[in-house]
Amino acid sequence: MEENLRMPEHVALILDGNGRWAKKRGLPRQMGHKAGCETLERIVEAGAQMGIKYLTVYGFSTENWSRPEDEVGALMQLFRTYAKRLLDVVVRRTTLTFFRIGASFAVLSVAAEQGVRVRMIGERNRFAPDLVEAINRLESETKDNTNMTFVIAVNYGGRDEITRAVRKVMRDCRDGRIAPEEMTEQVFASYLDTAGIPDPDLLIRTSGELRLSNYLLWQLAYTELYVTDCLWPDFTREELTEAIRHYNRRERRFGGITAK
Numbered sequence: 001m002e003e004n005l006r007m008p009e010h011v012a013l014i015l016d017g018n019g020r021w022a023k024k025r026g027l028p029r030q031m032g033h034k035a036g037c038e039t040l041e042r043i044v045e046a047g048a049q050m051g052i053k054y055l056t057v058y059g060f061s062t063e064n065w066s067r068p069e070d071e072v073g074a075l076m077q078l079f080r081t082y083a084k085r086l087l088d089v090v091v092r093r094t095t096l097t098f099f100r101i102g103a104s105f106a107v108l109s110v111a112a113e114q115g116v117r118v119r120m121i122g123e124r125n126r127f128a129p130d131l132v133e134a135i136n137r138l139e140s141e142t143k144d145n146t147n148m149t150f151v152i153a154v155n156y157g158g159r160d161e162i163t164r165a166v167r168k169v170m171r172d173c174r175d176g177r178i179a180p181e182e183m184t185e186q187v188f189a190s191y192l193d194t195a196g197i198p199d200p201d202l203l204i205r206t207s208g209e210l211r212l213s214n215y216l217l218w219q220l221a222y223t224e225l226y227v228t229d230c231l232w233p234d235f236t237r238e239e240l241t242e243a244i245r246h247y248n249r250r251e252r253r254f255g256g257i258t259a260k
């Protein structure tokens, strides 16, 4: 078991390295993304079992549109396939066994059986209408689940999220719904896509890159950072546990002084 580790309430993940994983094997990058999806299913299941309350993963950034068209297309198709299958399970409450045929759709079974709430952050108007519809329904069908909230960031950029929030604030101010004096950090946070979600306690980035890549810029203000060289498709429950072990050794001061 997880040796009595104190669980971070919210873990944010930058799942990076799918392309390098594929390259190492002489495979097309798309195969790395497919393997990455399978890893994600296992990690969502592990996270829910370990007692993590919020798990936020970076699936596609606002900058990722600059990749070659076929790679963008493949990523969107993967997202569509998973969103629709997940919705199907959630709506029909189909059994685990049925969806285990051919692949291990652990995310699906977790969502259906372990009460996972699904939320999407990012600007969704750029997606095809059927995908937007699937996302909206996934969110509404799972909104009462309380075991874990699984947040997927797609077409997400921290600066884009903040810019959209400012736009909403300006409209509300113009329409008399909020006065400048009423703006606080808490109020501003309620305008972000992550409204109602606590800030991440731990950020894990795979594949060794030491940067945020425009992820959760507001929310990561006091998050503990952990970077591993492990490529995302190779990431395991043990790697997740190791990150949480590191987290357990951190002293979070939030600008104060040490308690010792």
Ligand code: IPE
Pocket: 015, 016, 017, 018, 019, 020, 021, 059, 060, 061, 064, 075, 207
């Ligand atoms: C992360 O893997 C997945 C996405 C960004 C969608 P990459 O595709 O960035 O993999 P590398 O960094 O090129 O290895």
Ligand code: IPE
Pocket: 014, 015, 016, 017, 058, 059, 060, 061, 064, 209, 211, 213
């Ligand atoms: C960040 O990874 C975005 C996602 C994991 C979805 P990237 O691979 O796009 O980031 P950079 O380009 O290395 O900064």
Ligand code: MG
Pocket: 016, 017, 018
């Ligand atoms: Mg990358």
